């Protein structure tokens with residue numbers, strides 16, 4: 001007993017006052033569309049189809065990057081001959097719809113040389129991040145005044161996302177200080193934290209879990225798989241794909257797997273009032289809003305449709 005106490009005293013407090021202060025060593029790719037020549041090298045290198053090109057007209061080309069599909073492998077960074085793609089370090093890449101996780105630009109193609117040059121970012125259909133945040137805040141206002149209870153559902157994950165979710169409860173991140181607790185039953189939950197591409201065998205179980213969760217339930221899809229089917233694709237013999245094919249999703253937290261910072265960030269967003277959950281007395285701060293950096297809301301657009309695997 002004495003040795004345990006002595007060890008604890010020597011170790012000191014491991015919990016980070018501000019879990020959002022430290023940047024992970026690498027995160028999502030950052031594409032500088034203005035420096036891009038739409039040469040397709042990154043598209044060829046991308047194993048998930050997160051980067052896609054289209055040729056709607058002979059003199060026009062588009063290039064899109066979907067963070068919902070990205071597994072942060074950085075193959076595109078190595079493949080880019082012009083250095084237009086670099087590895088970012090931001091983790092606040094959460095959104096309220098798949099569309100908000102995609103950005104797309106159009107390029108002019110010179111008929112003589114076939115060389116493409118940046119023309120413009122594509123317009124953004126649908127609500128902005130701010131509008132979506134306000135809508136969610138309105139829906140949960142006054143309903144989540146108590147601690148937030150989270151039921152985690154593995155709908156087909158490889159367990160990578162579960163390891164990171166478990167890390168949010170360790171002494172370093174300590175999500176309980178934000179009033180967030182994991183519970184065993186969906187009947188006690190405010191939030192469903194769903195991982196994995198939804199397998200056909202888990203679809204009914206997920207639907208029933210959703211129906212057993214009292215309103216105003218919030219669904220957070222975690223990981224590239226939960227957001228889009230990830231490396232397993234969508235509509236395959238075993239996998240339905242993204243969680244939103246089975247239940248409505250309120251927050252998307254991409255990454256393969258997303259880091260604990262990103263999951264915590266998504267859970268605070270799920271409260272619709274994340275600033276209120278910060279503990280200024282303890283020096284704990286939460287991000288002011290979903291930054292979705294380096295993507296500005298004005299640059300977001302609808303992702304291209306995809307069925308299963310690269311290029312399908």
Ligand code: SF4
Nearest residue numbers: 046070071073074076
């Ligand atoms: S999955 Fe992401 S990091 Fe990997 S090549 Fe595709 S866009 Fe780049």
Ligand code: SF4
Nearest residue numbers: 158160223224225256
């Ligand atoms: S997103 Fe990555 S870590 Fe999470 S379940 Fe899918 S493959 Fe596994």
